[in-house]
Amino acid sequence: MKRRLNWFLWAGFLVSVLAFVSYFLFFAQFPVTRDFPWVNFLLFGAAAVLLVVGLHRAFARASSYRGKVAGPILATLSTLILGFFCFAMFVESRQLPFADHAPRVGQKAPPFSLPDTNGRSESLSELLSTPIGVSSALQRGPKGVLLVFYRGYW
Amino acid sequence: MGIRPVAISVDAPNVSKGLCQRRGYTFTFLSDPQAETIRRYDLLHKGVGVKGHDIARPAEFLVDSSGTVRWVNLTEDVRVRARPEQMIEAAKALQ
Numbered sequence: 001m002k003r004r005l006n007w008f009l010w011a012g013f014l015v016s017v018l019a020f021v022s023y024f025l026f027f028a029q030f031p032v033t034r035d036f037p038w039v040n041f042l043l044f045g046a047a048a049v050l051l052v053v054g055l056h057r058a059f060a061r062a063s064s065y066r067g068k069v070a071g072p073i074l075a076t077l078s079t080l081i082l083g084f085f086c087f088a089m090f091v092e093s094r095q096l097p098f099a100d101h102a103p104r105v106g107q108k109a110p111p112f113s114l115p116d117t118n119g120r121s122e123s124l125s126e127l128l129s130t131p132i133g134v135s136s137a138l139q140r141g142p143k144g145v146l147l148v149f150y151r152g153y154w
Numbered sequence: 155m156g157i158r159p160v161a162i163s164v165d166a167p168n169v170s171k172g173l174c175q176r177r178g179y180t181f182t183f184l185s186d187p188q189a190e191t192i193r194r195y196d197l198l199h200k201g202v203g204v205k206g207h208d209i210a211r212p213a214e215f216l217v218d219s220s221g222t223v224r225w226v227n228l229t230e231d232v233r234v235r236a237r238p239e240q241m242i243e244a245a246k247a248l249q
C-alpha cells in the first residue's frame with residue numbers, strides 16, 4: 001500500500017515558523033501581545049500538537065504514513081525555533097545595563113541643551129518654561145515635561 | 155494635560171524629522187548624537203545600536219516645573235514600555 005504524505009509534520013513545522021515570524025511582523029505592534037507573547041505561545045502549542053500527531057502517525061502507523069526521517073528533523077527544528085523565540089523574548093530583551101545613577105524621584109533632573117528636528121537648540125529650562133499651545137489659557141509654562149529616552153533608529 | 159512630551163535619542167535631527175513626518179508626531183524631538191545627555195542620565199547602552207553605536211536604554215522621566223523628577227520608568231525589558239495609563243496617573247499627581 002502506498003504510504004500517505006504525513007502533512008501533520010509539515011503543518012506543525014510551518015506553524016512554528018509562523019509563530020516565530022508573526023511576533024516580529026505583526027504582534028509586536030500591540031502592547032497587549034508584545035509584552036507577553038501569549039498568541040505566539042498558543043501557536044507554538046498548536047504546532048506541538050500537530051508534530052506529536054505527525055510523529056505518532058510516522059512511527060506507530062508507519063505502514064500508512066511516511067515521515068520517519070522527516071518527522072524527527074522537523075520536530076527538532078521546531079523545538080530550536082521555540083527555544084530561540086524564548087531566548088529573544090526573555091533573555092536578550094532584558095540585557096540592559098543598570099542605570100544606578102539615573103535621576104530618581106525627588107532629585108533635580110540634570111540640565112541639558114540639545115538640537116530639535118530643525119536644528120534649533122532647546123534647553124531643559126526652556127522646555128519647562130515656554131508656554132505650550134496658543135490659547136490664552138495656556139500662557140504659563142507646562143505643568144511638567146515628560147522626557148522619553150528611546151533607542152532610536154526606528 | 156499640561157505636560158510637554160520630549161523625545162530624546164541619538165538619532166540626528168533629520169532622522170527624527172523624517173520619523174515625525176511619517177508618523178505625524180507634533181511634539182518635541184531632541185537629538186543627542188554623542189550621547190552626552192544620555193550619559194548624564196546614566197542611560198547609556200553601549201554598542202547595541204546599528205553599526206555598534208552607543209544608544210540609550212529606554213526610560214521615561216516626568217519632571218515638574220521646578221525641574222524636580224516626579225516619576226521614573228526604567229523598563230527591565232526593551233519590549234515592555236510604559237503604558238499611557240501609567241503616565242497619565244503620574245501626570246495627574248503634578249496638578
